[in-house]
Amino acid sequence: MVNVLLRLFVVLGLALPAFAAEEPVITVRKGDRVSLTVAPLGGSSGAAVTKVLQKDLDLAGWFDVVDAARASYTVSGTAGGGSLQGKVTDGGGGVVLSKTYSGGDREAAHQFADDIVETLTGNKGIATTKIAFVGTASGSKEIYFADYDGNNSRRLTSDRSISVAPSLGPGARNLAYTGYHEGYPDVYIIDVASGARQRVVKAPGTNSGAAISPDGGKMALTMSKDGNPEIYVTGLRGGMARRLTRTRGVESSPTWSPDGGQLIYSSDNGGSPQLYRIGAGGGGGSLISTGFGYCADPSWSSDGKKVAFTVRSGGGFSVAVMDLAGGGAKVVASGQNPVWGRSSRHLIFSSGSNLILLDVPTGRTTTIVSGLGKVSEPAWSL
Amino acid sequence: MKKSIVFAAGLCVVLLAASCKTKPKDEYAGIDGDYVSGVPLPDRADGSSYLGGNVSKGQFQPVQFGFDSFEVSGAEMGKVQAVADFMRSGKGDVIIAGFTDDRGTEEYNRGLGERRALAVREALIGKGISAGRVQTVSFGEEMPVDSGGGEAAWAANRRAEFGVIR
Numbered sequence: 332m333v334n335v336l337l338r339l340f341v342v343l344g345l346a347l348p349a350f351a352a353e354e355p356v357i358t359v360r361k362g363d364r365v366s367l368t369v370a371p372l373g374g375s376s377g378a379a380v381t382k383v384l385q386k387d388l389d390l391a392g393w394f395d396v397v398d399a400a401r402a403s404y405t406v407s408g409t410a411g412g413g414s415l416q417g418k419v420t421d422g423g424g425g426v427v428l429s430k431t432y433s434g435g436d437r438e439a440a441h442q443f444a445d446d447i448v449e450t451l452t453g454n455k456g457i458a459t460t461k462i463a464f465v466g467t468a469s470g471s472k473e474i475y476f477a478d479y480d481g482n483n484s485r486r487l488t489s490d491r492s493i494s495v496a497p498s499l500g501p502g503a504r505n506l507a508y509t510g511y512h513e514g515y516p517d518v519y520i521i522d523v524a525s526g527a528r529q530r531v532v533k534a535p536g537t538n539s540g541a542a543i544s545p546d547g548g549k550m551a552l553t554m555s556k557d558g559n560p561e562i563y564v565t566g567l568r569g570g571m572a573r574r575l576t577r578t579r580g581v582e583s584s585p586t587w588s589p590d591g592g593q594l595i596y597s598s599d600n601g602g603s604p605q606l607y608r609i610g611a612g613g614g615g616g617s618l619i620s621t622g623f624g625y626c627a628d629p630s631w632s633s634d635g636k637k638v639a640f641t642v643r644s645g646g647g648f649s650v651a652v653m654d655l656a657g658g659g660a661k662v663v664a665s666g667q668n669p670v671w672g673r674s675s676r677h678l679i680f681s682s683g684s685n686l687i688l689l690d691v692p693t694g695r696t697t698t699i700v701s702g703l704g705k706v707s708e709p710a711w712s713l
Numbered sequence: 714m715k716k717s718i719v720f721a722a723g724l725c726v727v728l729l730a731a732s733c734k735t736k737p738k739d740e741y742a743g744i745d746g747d748y749v750s751g752v753p754l755p756d757r758a759d760g761s762s763y764l765g766g767n768v769s770k771g772q773f774q775p776v777q778f779g780f781d782s783f784e785v786s787g788a789e790m791g792k793v794q795a796v797a798d799f800m801r802s803g804k805g806d807v808i809i810a811g812f813t814d815d816r817g818t819e820e821y822n823r824g825l826g827e828r829r830a831l832a833v834r835e836a837l838i839g840k841g842i843s844a845g846r847v848q849t850v851s852f853g854e855e856m857p858v859d860s861g862g863g864e865a866a867w868a869a870n871r872r873a874e875f876g877v878i879r
Contacts, residue, residue, distance in 0.1 A: 533846065536850065537851040560824040
């Protein structure tokens with residue numbers, strides 16, 4: 332049964348992101364995966380870049396990386412001296428992509444990989460994206476920052492306090508998180524490039540769980556200054572807090588729709604935490620029926636069609652995905668805090684001391700972070 | 714002259730009525746009957762926080778809670794009364810810190826801990842303590858008093874503690 336559901340999802344998951352709303356719906360099946368081969372790149376950095384490229388194209392999910400004889404496309408190029416010349420040709424030798432990238436080997440390879448994804452599938456790649464998460468390796472909860480595959484990880488905070496709930500702005504240029512540096516949970520924003528940090532929300536009570544909007548201009552978060560934990564929307568400097576919810580219960584973990592017009596959040600106003608949807612300008616929250624008794628930490632996919640969230644059952648946590656157009660929610664993995672990548676097919680979630688990358692249509696998992704203590708609350712840039 | 718004043722006044726009334734009519738709908742319109750009675754928190758006291766050195770902890774017993782609940786039970790009300798009696802004597806203002814067990818997700822637990830602290834605050838206000846004297850903070854599932862698993866540990870961790878600002 333689970334297998335049948337998974338297979339159904341493979342078909343849906345592949346079909347959904349590939350086409351804009353106006354275009355006719357074409358069912359893409361698993362067999363329609365694009366086959367390609369990576370010819371070892373030349374140049375002094377060729378080997379290093381080839382390795383990164385192969386991994387990126389494999390994790391991308393859209394491709395069958397095969398030997399040259401069976402491939403529809405061939406990836407080739409030359410890398411060295413801070414420059415990567417990449418090329419993709421089709422079976423007839425026609426050039427479908429040719430571009431030069433500068434920068435470090437790894438960064439250039441990621442850019443080339445995302446261009447290949449976009450050229451051959453029309454979808455956004457995840458290879459150039461960044462993640463942030465909470466790790467405890469230093470003895471306290473601190474914020475870490477890394478490439479999507481866990482490489483280049485570094486600790487952003489060193490407060491020896493409690494630093495949690497990161498959210499990345501578009502392009503990972505900035506990061507919002509909840510810090511207890513001053514003894515109260517407040518929202519801080521870090522400019523990733525410079526490391527400059529500002530405490531932007533420090534209202535009385537608890538300020539937490541900020542989610543930066545897709546356009547990078549606003550934050551949605553939980554604040555309790557008016558006497559109850561509710562969802563508010565503020566500017567990135569914390570001003571103009573506008574209250575969206577009014578209940579007797581606990582509202583938390585807002586996530587933005589791709590157009591920034593709506594939010595999904597969790598509320599226990601009906602007894603146990605459930606998901607609700609609300610307009611970013613106000614109005615009432617409407618219940619999203621998932622069929623699960625405990626639903627928290629929603630993440631809205633950037634194609635707008637799905638929500639991933641944590642469910643609690645039998646003392647453990649699972650990651651569930653629901654089609655917002657009316658599909659039932661399905662458990663896809665064991666773990667918690669799922670967050671969508673901009674491909675709308677990958678999730679990153681936490682499981683004990685690991686962060687796991689899950690390709691939802693195929694069910695394939697890859698451990699991307701380990702060895703940093705207990706890791707939790709991943710965020711993923713668009 | 715008098716007539717024109719009356720006219721002006723009349724015009725004002727008409728304009729006011731019109732402005733009432735055209736006033737945009739309340740931004741929370743459509744959710745009448747929802748909870749609106751939370752008592753806003755006072756500004757934070759300068760330089761004092763629950764983790765700071767100028768707050769004495771452990772002076773009062775923590776209020777305990779049921780699983781995933783923020784209701785202050787009748788059995789716990791005596792603890793709130795003890796704090797109310799202390800505060801009524803005019804001594805220190807308090808910070809209530811809310812905590813949870815670890816059987817929820819981190820961010821939801823931060824909200825739940827805050828809700829517990831606010832529920833205890835409401836109980837204090839109900840006993841006549843001025844709202845301006847009571848702050849709240851949530852630590853969610855951080856800083857458990859019992860880091861073992863099991864029902865007894867979970868129950869001990871579901872609590873609201875009182876810190877007295879010196």
